[in-house]
Amino acid sequence: MKKLVMGMIGICTIVLILFGTQHYLASKTGTNVSSNKVLNLYNWGDYIDPELLKKFTKETGYKVSYETFDSNEAMYTKIKQGGTSYDLTVPSDYMIQKMKREHLLLPLDHSKLTGLKNYDTRFLNQSFDHNNQYSLPYFWGTLGIIYNDQYINAKDIQHWDDLWSPKFKNQIMLIDSARDALAIALITQDKSVNTKSRADLAAAQAKLTALMPNVKAIIADEIKMYMAQNEAAIAVTYSGEASEALSHNKHLHYVVPSEGSNLWFDNVVMPKTAKHQAAAYAFLNFMSDPKNAAQNAEYIGYATPNKKAKVLLPKAIRQDKQFYPNDQTVKHLQVYDDLGQLWTEKYNDAFLEFKMSQK
Amino acid sequence: MPKSKQQRQLFYIIPYGIWLVLFVIAPLILLLFQSLTTQNGHFTLQNYATYFASGTYLLMTFNSVWYAFLITIITLVISYPMAYLLNRLKQKHFWLLLVILPTWINLLLKTYAFIGLLSKTGTVNNFIGLMGIAPQQLLFSNWSFLLVAAYIEIPFMILPIFNSLAEINPRLAQASRDLGANQWQTLRRVILPLSMPGIKAGIQAVFIPSLSLFMITRLIGGNRVITLGTAIEEHFLVTQNWRLGSTIGVILIVAMVITMVLTRERARKSSRNRG
Numbered sequence: 001m002k003k004l005v006m007g008m009i010g011i012c013t014i015v016l017i018l019f020g021t022q023h024y025l026a027s028k029t030g031t032n033v034s035s036n037k038v039l040n041l042y043n044w045g046d047y048i049d050p051e052l053l054k055k056f057t058k059e060t061g062y063k064v065s066y067e068t069f070d071s072n073e074a075m076y077t078k079i080k081q082g083g084t085s086y087d088l089t090v091p092s093d094y095m096i097q098k099m100k101r102e103h104l105l106l107p108l109d110h111s112k113l114t115g116l117k118n119y120d121t122r123f124l125n126q127s128f129d130h131n132n133q134y135s136l137p138y139f140w141g142t143l144g145i146i147y148n149d150q151y152i153n154a155k156d157i158q159h160w161d162d163l164w165s166p167k168f169k170n171q172i173m174l175i176d177s178a179r180d181a182l183a184i185a186l187i188t189q190d191k192s193v194n195t196k197s198r199a200d201l202a203a204a205q206a207k208l209t210a211l212m213p214n215v216k217a218i219i220a221d222e223i224k225m226y227m228a229q230n231e232a233a234i235a236v237t238y239s240g241e242a243s244e245a246l247s248h249n250k251h252l253h254y255v256v257p258s259e260g261s262n263l264w265f266d267n268v269v270m271p272k273t274a275k276h277q278a279a280a281y282a283f284l285n286f287m288s289d290p291k292n293a294a295q296n297a298e299y300i301g302y303a304t305p306n307k308k309a310k311v312l313l314p315k316a317i318r319q320d321k322q323f324y325p326n327d328q329t330v331k332h333l334q335v336y337d338d339l340g341q342l343w344t345e346k347y348n349d350a351f352l353e354f355k356m357s358q359k
Numbered sequence: 360m361p362k363s364k365q366q367r368q369l370f371y372i373i374p375y376g377i378w379l380v381l382f383v384i385a386p387l388i389l390l391l392f393q394s395l396t397t398q399n400g401h402f403t404l405q406n407y408a409t410y411f412a413s414g415t416y417l418l419m420t421f422n423s424v425w426y427a428f429l430i431t432i433i434t435l436v437i438s439y440p441m442a443y444l445l446n447r448l449k450q451k452h453f454w455l456l457l458v459i460l461p462t463w464i465n466l467l468l469k470t471y472a473f474i475g476l477l478s479k480t481g482t483v484n485n486f487i488g489l490m491g492i493a494p495q496q497l498l499f500s501n502w503s504f505l506l507v508a509a510y511i512e513i514p515f516m517i518l519p520i521f522n523s524l525a526e527i528n529p530r531l532a533q534a535s536r537d538l539g540a541n542q543w544q545t546l547r548r549v550i551l552p553l554s555m556p557g558i559k560a561g562i563q564a565v566f567i568p569s570l571s572l573f574m575i576t577r578l579i580g581g582n583r584v585i586t587l588g589t590a591i592e593e594h595f596l597v598t599q600n601w602r603l604g605s606t607i608g609v610i611l612i613v614a615m616v617i618t619m620v621l622t623r624e625r626a627r628k629s630s631r632n633r634g
Contacts (some may be wrong), residue, residue: 073596170496176582178597217499217581222474231479231498345598352590353415358583 039279042086049299062279087280093265097128097338105134106270112281115288123305135267137305141239143262151233173235176220178351194337205350243301254322263333393605406606423586427569433509438516499581516561523557559622
């Protein structure tokens with residue numbers, strides 16, 4: 001007993017000493033939060049080239065305190081509950097709309113933005129944020145199909161409807177997300193991915209249920225790992241996940257069906273909790289710089305909305321139709337709107353019923 | 360400065376009391392409150408009505424109970440003979456340690472290890488490949504889910520059974536044999552009834568957490584096994600309908616309480632009077 005108590009006291013002491021040392025080091029190097037030369041960046045995990053953060057600090061003198069989240073909803077809840085002081089964060093399209101509606105965002109002063117002209121106009125002025133009053137695009141991407149050329153012929157899997165082919169029995173891994181799964185069914189029926197019609201949704205659910213015999217698993221981020229390991233022949237997932245899977249297995253390919261798909265955005269916004277606005281604008285301008293944006297796009301592997309940065313990318317990336325689809329395809333892509341509480345639940349209930357329909 | 364015994368006892372209760380209020384009672388009240396109110400804070404039973412009127416949720420509840428039941432049975436069938444055997448070994452505490460060892464490893468890590476074992480290019484398929492059998496689809500099936508869940512829960516079943524078996528006086532078994540009972544009769548009439556508290560504790564320790572397993576349902580089961588944990592996660596994270604999520608939480612708690620009551624220690628007196 002005495003040993004145990006001594007042990008615990010020992011551990012506590014060590015923790016305290018380490019904590020004190022860390023605090024001391026932090027105050028010495030000036031990263032403590034009370035300093036005004038700081039930027040609190042709240043971003044997805046591993047979603048920026050760390051070299052760029054160093055470069056930013058070197059150029060502007062602002063220290064970056066980088067915190068991460070793993071879902072839009074987690075980020076939203078944390079900002080809404082208050083008690084945070086994030087200067088910038090990176091939500092996806094529908095979440096920007098939701099945060100905007102709930103007055104959680106500060107409008108951007110366009111006169112302070114120097115890099116606005118670098119962006120491709122196709123990716124500005126989207127339905128979730130007209131005239132980019134609140135947000136600047138960070139990365140964009142699509143929903144599509146990964147297939148493995150060892151098992152599947154390219155010509156057999158170019159369109160969403162191909163997924164329903166009886167040839168692919170028990171071969172497809174589907175992303176575990178109500179919006180995306182239902183979007184596939186809605187697109188094959190020529191309906192909007194933001195439909196608020198009960199009939200459309202019911203029809204989409206029925207169509208999706210017919211896909212079940214082909215579905216091997218309904219999972220999330222693990223898709224890229226499983227595809228890289230040849231666990232399944234086909235998967236439906238986002239372009240960002242796909243680019244990672246493709247980099248691990250040369251037999252994998254990514255297709256964005258030309259009849260349409262989801263176009264998603266991660267945009268940088270300033271939450272109303274922002275305390276260091278000058279630092280935030282400095283960072284927005286730093287990231288709009290073509291050279292920095294290109295470096296980031298090369299590191300992350302997602303598609304950059306920065307037109308001038310795209311030119312700087314290596315030819316192999318720039319001309320990759322998988323991740324920079326042609327205009328014809330881009331024209332058919334649809335952005336998700338925030339559906340509101342009622343319809344978010346309806347979509348999720350439909351998806352849950354689909355998931356339960358397996359036996 | 361001698362304090363009275365009562366005062367000292369009161370002093371010891373304080374940390375326990377604070378803990379209980381902060382981390383047990385307050386969250387339970389919050390959960391119940393969420394499940395019984397509308398967005399505007401009015402009292403309502405609507406969430407419960409939604410739950411019980413939905414075939415999906417009822418089916419999911421049935422699934423949860425059914426899989427938790429299967430996991431409990433599998434672990435019990437494996438654990439009882441194992442605990443019995445361990446008790447007869449010379450270095451029994453060493454062998455028990457080996458059984459408990461996996462609980463020191465993070466649950467997710469163990470799950471990922473199983474992915475490595477069961478995937479198409481994994482160890483198991485490589486092994487059966489040596490014998491000329493084509494790779495099998497092992498992941499994303501009910502069996503793989505049950506296997507992994509049972510593996511994770513087994514230590515919690517073995518431990519209480521082992522302890523209750525260790526407490527039995529070996530002379531009781533000898534006496535039983537002296538009085539003419541064969542080995543089977545001794546096991547059934549003497550050992551089994553005496554180890555019943557351990558079995559019940561093991562069932563509680565396995566069945567209750569199994570009701571709300573959810574990471575494994577996705578990672579190993581590929582969402583082919585859907586339990587209430589999946590629905591709770593969805594309501595808290597995706598639809599942000601915390602009220603319905605809390606309702607499901609409350610229903611799970613009620614299910615757990617029922618399990619506790621069913622497997623509780625019967626009052627000693629009645630069992631003694633019977634003899």
